[in-house]
Amino acid sequence: MKSTLMRPGGLPASSSTPVVTPLMPSVVYASDTPDALDAQYAGQAPGYTYAREGHPNADVLARRIDALEGAEDGWIVGSGMAAVAAVLLGLTKAGDHVVGGDQLYGRSLRLMAEDLPRLGISTSLADVTDLASVEAALRPETRLVLIEVVSNPTLRIADLDGIAALCKARGVLLVVDNTFTTPRGVRPFDRGADVVLHSVTKLLAGHSDVTLGWVAAKDPALMEKMRIFAVTTGLTPSPFDCWLAERGLASFELRHERAQDTARRLADLLAGQAGIKRVIYPTRDDHPDRARAQSVLRGRGGNMMSFELDGGRAEANAFAAACAGVAFAPTLGDVGTTLSHPASSSHRALSAQAREAVGISEGFFRVSVGLEDPEALMASFDAGLAAVRAGAQ
Template sequence: MSVASYQLCVYLLVTYNSQLTTRKEMKFATKAIHAGQHPDPTTGAVMTPIYQTSTYWQKSPGDHQGYEYSRGTNPTRKALEDCIASLENAQFGLAFSSGMAATDTVLKLLRPGDEVITGNDLYGGSYRIFTKVFENYGIKFHFIDLNNPENIKQYLSDKTKLIWIETPTNPTMQIIDIAAVGAIAKNAGVLYVVDNTFASPYLQNPIDLGADIVMHSVTKYIAGHSDVVMGALVTNNEDLYKQLFFYYNACGGTPGPQDSFLALRGIKTLHLRMKAHCENGRQVATYLKSHPRIEKIYWPGFEDHPNHAIARKQMRDFGGMISIVLKNASLEDTFKVASSFQVFTLAESLGGVESLINHPATMTHGSIPKEVREKVGVVDNLIRISVGVEDIEDLLKDLEQALNS
């Protein structure tokens, strides 16, 4: 093949891929594999290259090819951002060095005297940055029961600038009606953010239900292999995107190209992994629900789970996150059970292909005062389970032996 013919083929591939990835009718699995990604025009490489560069050539000052310095933009990271945005049915995406860096960037939109309404069951890192960092700058946070969105109205005032929710929540799996909260936020003219980490874009799309911004800890289901720490924000609002990009670039909480490449590779199997997480999660939850050592179980797929009907309406399946409360177990007993697993791994985080066990009270939610977390059920004998994609028989056997330890 001549050089000219080769260049033509690459051009046609790039053009076709560009058209394909912008078509709204493209299905989820196709987006996961193709959105934001094109054959490299220089070599024809199918996989997005790792652009391990800090800076970019300019023909003359300001005359460049869209990239100046990698803190602001990088081609590998841009492909990832476009892919995540596409999966959330959004136009604009930004990738961050962690989920907390993404959260921090949203909160920088606020000013002293502003107020935030959020849930009473939150990831410990979110609670910590709200109370230990941004309260110091004069931001007030209301932590309320969001199982009934109408509860929001009594806290709304002209100082309210942001509503922030998780659903399902971490770790008691509360289900918040995304659309109902969105309607309240829109009517009040308040910015509305949904942390979609536990569900992933495969199970629900908050942008379609009224969210202004969706936040992800990409570390979890999106990357999916416990080898990357990263966050993301997506939005359909161009002005909002520009504001977020300013802080993103100015403050520098951006990931490198190697991590971006790994996350992009992980996304390609998101739909396959989520199917397995959901299938295994269902079987594990069913097994645990009737186990004599379990006092309580939190999993939104059960009909008796609070707001199960809302979960069924806004989610495509119920995921692989489960929390259990051990019956008549002391903290010492709970530690013994948590340390007895052989297939499940006792560790922070969630959403990887491997199954994980977590003790929120002393691990992910250790930054929340005991009296605060216990009000919503995060007690010392609660264990959070991230069900992986291993063989279900091995998972059930491991649960049985650990619970009987």
Template sequence: MHIHPKITPIYQTSVFKFEDLNELEQYFGEPGSRYMYSRNGNPNSDELAEAVNQWEGGAGAIATGSGMAAIFAALAACCQAGDHVLCAADIYGGSSSLLNQELSRMGITVTYVPFEQLYELEQFVQPTTRVVLAETISNPLLRVADLQRLATECHQHGLKLVVDNTFASPVLTRPLALGADLVMHSVTKYIAGHSDVTAGVVVATDPELAARLKQISILYGLTLSPMESWLAVRGLKTLRLRMREHSHNALALAQFLQEQPVVRAVYYPGLPDHPQHALALAQGSGLFGGMLSILLADETEVVNRFMHRSQRFPFAPSLAGVDSSMSYPLGTSHRYLTPEQQQQLGISPGLVRLSVGIEPVEELLADLEQALR
């Protein structure tokens, strides 16, 4: 009986069988010819990695157990003990914690570069600097990096550029095409898209770097499980449609929020007065994504009232699901920064980040209107 499934089944197995020693030798002699052990690779995680690799136009990719594992793999592929990393100051809090608390113990040091100085790296570069880590759209203030300009600057100094493309997704921006060396995603967010998967992916533009990622993934045990991989592949199939709706809804909400007296500022690249609006328009394929932040009064009581009143934006510290949510950067993603760092980045008690879903936009507008009232 021949079974020809249209969709790749879930290979929920930790190990694959061999007929004899000849097949074992084939496994080692012809990489990619067959499977042995799910940590080394399985059909589902390979399918996800290859799907994102195609989207991003890379030479190879790995799927990992989380976005944090993806950041770790990307940095480990470029650095060893004694090396130095430059990191955009506007970065996901988990990325800075990884660098500060863990990679520092492995002898990898970090310097944070203010957003305004990202394209003038000379003063920050040391003889041991290997890599620059930045985000396409920063978390939580939605600053947009000029990736082509940044890649040119990195390569002039012999550095590799690693881009976290989670907020944009490859629908908006494809960093490798703009000169980046590695691009990573928290697949948990837009790629899987339904708040039911924890996963990451790293894509390399160079085959050698891709092979290095694969080695790190196997030896550190980062490979994503079959079930999670299958769900993420399923989510990825609607990414293009979802990003359109996320972007459409977020722009409508940003325009509405700008008109509200109690909202002191709206951070959204789709607004004409956003400092990088023109860049976001050019680099974002005419879409601006589903993430925006607002500044309310710098009083936790005001934020709490807003959270209690809103019905369509539950306080859930993640993002990019089809259902809307809100988060509080000061208390979650950026709580481990010093008060000075928080202040420098503009992360204050009144800052609330909205992840705008794909619900009917009039329902979201009505909910925010009553919550702000």
């Protein structure tokens, strides 16, 4: 009797191909001979060896995001922060200097403030809306500049073209985290970026059920350094998450356009409401960087908006509790709208004075707009504002 423990002989032969990419969770891949394995490692033959070094679902997803960003040979990692780490730790060494935008994602700021200096890599922060601020932060040993095109959560617009020209003139790498903006807003490689990264977890995958990152570089040598770092340190993506993200990516452009249209309408509906101090959305006339938004984002505002209530934490609590149907959660890019309070989540590590310096008060909220009907969404926000007004009486 043949043992059921013997390895199967592979997939059944078929003259047709699956419409949906198969989920391939195998950790290991068998080769015919040592010579065949050598050929794979030498790049002379295609194939997979061990999932930490790459697997089919990750490669399928990477090629799809490559196409959106105008990239080649991007790499999928286990999270957005894994992508940031692959850049900052894979491309720098002790003695180097890194400049970051002063409103980067909180964990990116922590990595720069605490982990890079521990490894002998110095860091500085600069206002990326002000080219002079970035130029003043550069040093002879500056290796790279890390920016987000649209800041989190105040939605300021970086001087992308100016920073790209400055970095090129100084021989410094420009790295762009394009998570907030997405390729529908801007393709940083087309504007002079050397490295682009994403938290695929957010709008690209779009369903709050995936944790992944993507990173790509123009220079294959830089890409290889990041890939080796990711493989060595085990920044491995799950095949199942890659499979889910590919499914989500199929509707990305439709989701982005619907959410963007709703965000624009919601921003205009909120502006001028009693209890609202200010509304921030890139295409509004009162946005401080509107002209740059028209140029860099080509007039596209995206799905993110922010607003500030009159009042402080008590008013914020009242609004969040009464805003029925909107998840109060520190995330973005979901099919449903989410409400985030930076002072108690993404920027809680900053002092109140530091938050105020960048425009984040206790009454400040960030909104990741989803796919709901705009009128129904505004009704939820009206309920939140009514609770704020009731508490003020």
